[in-house]
Amino acid sequence: AQSVTQLGSHVSVSEGALVLLRCNYSSSVPPYLFWYVQYPNQGLQLLLKYTSAATLVKGINGFEAEFKKSETSFHLTKPSAHMSDAAEYFCAVIPNTDKLIFGTGTRLQVFP
Amino acid sequence: DADVTQTPRNRITKTGKRIMLECSQTKGHDRMYWYRQDPGLGLRLIYYSFDVKDINKGEISDGYSVSRQAQAKFSLSLESAIPNQTALYFCATSDPRDSTYEQYFGPGTRLTVT
Numbered sequence: 001a002q003s004v005t006q007l008g009s010h011v012s013v014s015e016g017a018l019v020l021l022r023c024n025y026s027s028s029v030p031p032y033l034f035w036y037v038q039y040p041n042q043g044l045q046l047l048l049k050y051t052s053a054a055t056l057v058k059g060i061n062g063f064e065a066e067f068k069k070s071e072t073s074f075h076l077t078k079p080s081a082h083m084s085d086a087a088e089y090f091c092a093v094i095p096n097t098d099k100l101i102f103g104t105g106t107r108l109q110v111f112p
Numbered sequence: 113d114a115d116v117t118q119t120p121r122n123r124i125t126k127t128g129k130r131i132m133l134e135c136s137q138t139k140g141h142d143r144m145y146w147y148r149q150d151p152g153l154g155l156r157l158i159y160y161s162f163d164v165k166d167i168n169k170g171e172i173s174d175g176y177s178v179s180r181q182a183q184a185k186f187s188l189s190l191e192s193a194i195p196n197q198t199a200l201y202f203c204a205t206s207d208p209r210d211s212t213y214e215q216y217f218g219p220g221t222r223l224t225v226t
Contacts (some may be wrong), residue, residue: 032212043218043219044202046214049212051211071207090155096170100204102156103155104152104153
């Protein structure tokens with residue numbers, strides 16, 4: 001079965017530090033990949049998506065992710081964390097159907 | 113106004129009660145979905161509907177039922193609520209013409225079953 005693995009249920013960084021949230025997928029065919037963010041007491045908002053047009057995808061709020069087929073990874077990065085980035089982040093994949101499969105989420109804490 | 117709305121936003125109910133969660137969308141999308149979110153488990157698909165006449169079970173449909181009253185409305189029912197159905201419930205939509213299959217989420221309904 002297709003799956004998504006997010007390494008680290010909690011990540012803590014200092015304000016201004018690099019943010020790296022990891023996502024690996026299992027798929028026998030090139031998938032569509034997504035990162036969603038959930039701010040406290042809010043719904044899910046799309047950060048960015050990979051649709052095979054380019055391996056480096058830029059999203060909102062300074063986030064980007066790189067699709068690496070050889071590593072089956074789609075890690076999310078931001079060069080400099082801001083306090084407002086504190087949220088839960090979900091990686092999701094659509095392998096070859098239109099049903100989203102979500103990872104278990106990573107909660108990002110940003111310390112001043 | 114929000115494109116995908118959910119009512120109620122919060123609900124506390126007792127074990128054994130029937131409860132309905134409603135979702136409406138103004139995006140004109142044919143496809144609608146219901147998910148539940150539990151801490152540490154991410155989001156899991158309960159039911160999905162590709163059009164008014166097409167309803168499908170998802171990963172965790174036991175204990176739930178749905179109704180697609182119109183293209184814009186998709187309701188989730190708990191026939192006899194139990195405490196382990198306490199969760200955050202999300203509705204989502206997608207457009208079959210969008211080749212990326214992006215889904216658009218509502219704000220969620222926080223359900224507590226006591």
